[in-house]
Amino acid sequence: DQQVKQNSPSLSVQEGRISILNCDYTNSMFDYFLWYKKYPAEGPTFLISISSIKDKNEDGRFTVFLNKSAKHLSLHIVPSQPGDSAVYFCAASVGTGGFKTIFGAGTRLFVKA
Amino acid sequence: NAGVMQNPRHLVRRRGQEARLRCSPMKGHSHVYWYRQLPEEGLKFMVYLQKENIIDESGMPKERFSAEFPKEGPSILRIQQVVRGDSAAYFCASSPRDRPTGELFFGEGSRLTVL
Numbered sequence: 001d002q003q004v005k006q007n008s009p010s011l012s013v014q015e016g017r018i019s020i021l022n023c024d025y026t027n028s029m030f031d032y033f034l035w036y037k038k039y040p041a042e043g044p045t046f047l048i049s050i051s052s053i054k055d056k057n058e059d060g061r062f063t064v065f066l067n068k069s070a071k072h073l074s075l076h077i078v079p080s081q082p083g084d085s086a087v088y089f090c091a092a093s094v095g096t097g098g099f100k101t102i103f104g105a106g107t108r109l110f111v112k113a
Numbered sequence: 114n115a116g117v118m119q120n121p122r123h124l125v126r127r128r129g130q131e132a133r134l135r136c137s138p139m140k141g142h143s144h145v146y147w148y149r150q151l152p153e154e155g156l157k158f159m160v161y162l163q164k165e166n167i168i169d170e171s172g173m174p175k176e177r178f179s180a181e182f183p184k185e186g187p188s189i190l191r192i193q194q195v196v197r198g199d200s201a202a203y204f205c206a207s208s209p210r211d212r213p214t215g216e217l218f219f220g221e222g223s224r225l226t227v228l
Contacts, residue, residue: 006155032215043117043204043219044156051215089156093215100146100169101217105155 003027004092006104013111019077021107023090026071030092034101035064035075038087047088048075080111115140117207118187119220127228132192132199134223138207144168145188146206146217147180156204162188195227 005024013019025033031052036044050057050064050073057064063076077084090104118137126132138145147159158172162182173180177195182188192199202224206217 034215036219041221043206043221045219046214046216049214049216100158100161100172101215102158103148103156 002105003030004090004102004104006090006107008107009105010108010110013080013109015082015111015113016079019075019080019084019109019111021075021077021088021090021109023073023075023104024071025073025092027092027094027102028071029094030102032093033064033066033073034091034093035062036089036091036103038089038106044089077109080109082111082113085109085111117142117205117218117220119203119205119223121223122221123224123226125226125228126195128196129194132195132225132227134190134192134203134205134225135187136190136205136207136220137187138205139218142207142209142218144208144210145182146208147188147190148204148206150202150204150222152201159190159203192225195225197227200225200227 003026034049035047037047038044048059048062048064050066055066066073087106087108089106091101093099093101120135145162148156150156160173160180161169177193179191202222204222206219
């Protein structure tokens, strides 16, 4: 049962343009959502998070939008840079404390120079 | 280095052997999580531990896999009688008791190859 879904395995974007990565979830108990970035042969690194009481969180070039009614979140990267090329994982948890975090399958982003 | 330390980074085992993967959490972190990434797939939750306690092992295969996080020393993920399907990257993550941003801190992973 995939509780967190990233339906696009890959995305290709031109440098300077906007990258939009999407994520859907099914468990209405999730109330904390995160995005991680992963380079080959490295561990995932935290990028940005949002709690369910918000609908937007922004950090520099990265913005996460949450639509609770649609159980959908998205990560916007603008402007995209070649160094952003990586696999992006969407993740969700129930609260921030002692609960497991569930990850999506990931979307591989290619930013072309 | 104050990050999450995993070793070995690469491990090769023949079918039927045992694999032991170790994880030292970040200093001050008392919660450890193990995830598995099969080739071309996402991160699958395996187990969540606190010191001397298994909190959630719902992602662990029922047989051959075990995990511990003793009072002293690293967390260990143990795979007995490995099979080719166990070949994967195993990632450990840690967190403090309180996670204001929900963030997990990951190690660089241990890549297991079963011949």
